[in-house]
Amino acid sequence: MALSTLVLRTFCRGISTNIQEFIPVSSYYGKHIRLYSDAATKQRDEPYTIRTQKDGIRTIFLNDIKKRNALSLAMLESLKSDLLHEIESDDLRVIIISSSGPAFSSGHDLKELTMREGRDYHTKVFNTCSDTMKMIKELPVPVIAQVQGLATAAGCQLVASCDIAIAAENSTFATPGVNIGLFCSTPAVAIGRAIPQKVAMEMLFTGKPIDAQAALKHGLVSKIVPKEKLEEETMAVARQICKSSRAVIALGKSCFYHQITKDLSDAYRQASEIMVFNLDLKDGQEGINAFIEKREPSWSHEFTHVNENE
Secondary structure (H helix, E strand, O other), X not given: OOOOHHHHHHHHOOOOOOHHHOOOOHHHHHHHHHHHOOOOOOOOOOOOXXXXXXXXXXXXXXXXXXXXXXXXXXXXXXXXXXXXXXXXXXXXXXXXXXXXXXXXXXXXXXXXXXXXXXXXXXXXXXXXXXHHHHHHHHOOOOEEEEEOOEEEOHHHHHHHHOOEEEEXXXXXXXXXXHHHOOOOHHHHHHHHHHOOHHHHXXXXXXXXXXXXXXXXXXXXXXXXXXXXXXXHHHHHHHHHHHOOOHHHHHHHHHHHHHXXXXXXXXXXXXXXXXXXXXXXXXXXXXXXXXXXXXXXXXXXXXXXXXXXXX
C-alpha cells in the first residue's frame, strides 16, 4: 500500500501530533529521486558506488579506492541515488553503507575545493553533502555504516549520520581539517550530535584521530569487531532488523529523531501519541496477537489501519 495523503489523513483524525512529520510521503522521495537518479560518473569507467540487494538488505559500496573513497560531488550524487533507489519498496528493509579498499572514506576531495572550481561549485558540494546526511535520518529504513580503516572529515560525518555504525578494530576516526586550514564545520554537525561535545571539540581543534575503542566509548559507533568478522556481524544486525515490520520500523525511527530534539514533556507527549497510532496499525495488532498466541507474526509491512478493510 503506497503512503498517500489519504492514508495520512485517515490516521491523523483525533491525533494532535502531526503524523505527517513521522511518515515518509511519496512526493518527498520522488523529488529527490528525479534530481539524483541520473547521477553522472564523470568520465569514469567504474561507478562511484556499487549497489547490491538481497533478502531485503541493500549494500552500497563506496568505490573510489584510489582516492580513499573521497566524497566528491559525483560520489555524493551516486550515493544519494543508491540510497533512494526504490526506497518505498517493501522489499527494502535495511541499507548498509560499506566501502571498497582499505579506507571507509577520507572525506571531501580536496581537489574540488580549490579556487579553480569556484564558490558556486563549492556551495553545491557542501549542500549536496549536507542534504545526503540529513536524508539518511529521514529514510524509512535503518542505515548501517560498516566501517573499516580510515573515516575522516566528511567520512567521519557519514559514520555519525548513520543510524547504526559497526566498525572493525583497525578503524580510526578524525576531523583533521583544521590542520589544512579548513575547519570541519559540517562534519561537526553530525559528530557533535553523536558524541559528547568536549570530545568532539578536541577532535575538531586538534585534528588527532581516535581509535575504534575510543569511538565505541564515546558513542560514535555501536560496536567494534575483529576485521575478519565485520561483514558477518553487520549482516547479523541487518537480518535481525528484517524480522520486524517495515512500517513499524519506519514509524519508530522517525519518532526517535523527532522526539530527541524536544523537551521532556513534548517528547513524551509525541511518543505516547505515536504509540497509540502504532497500535492502530495492522502490524501493531498482529505482533501483539502473535505474542499472545505464541506464534510467529505475519507482517504486512504496510501503514494499514486495523479496521481499514472492514
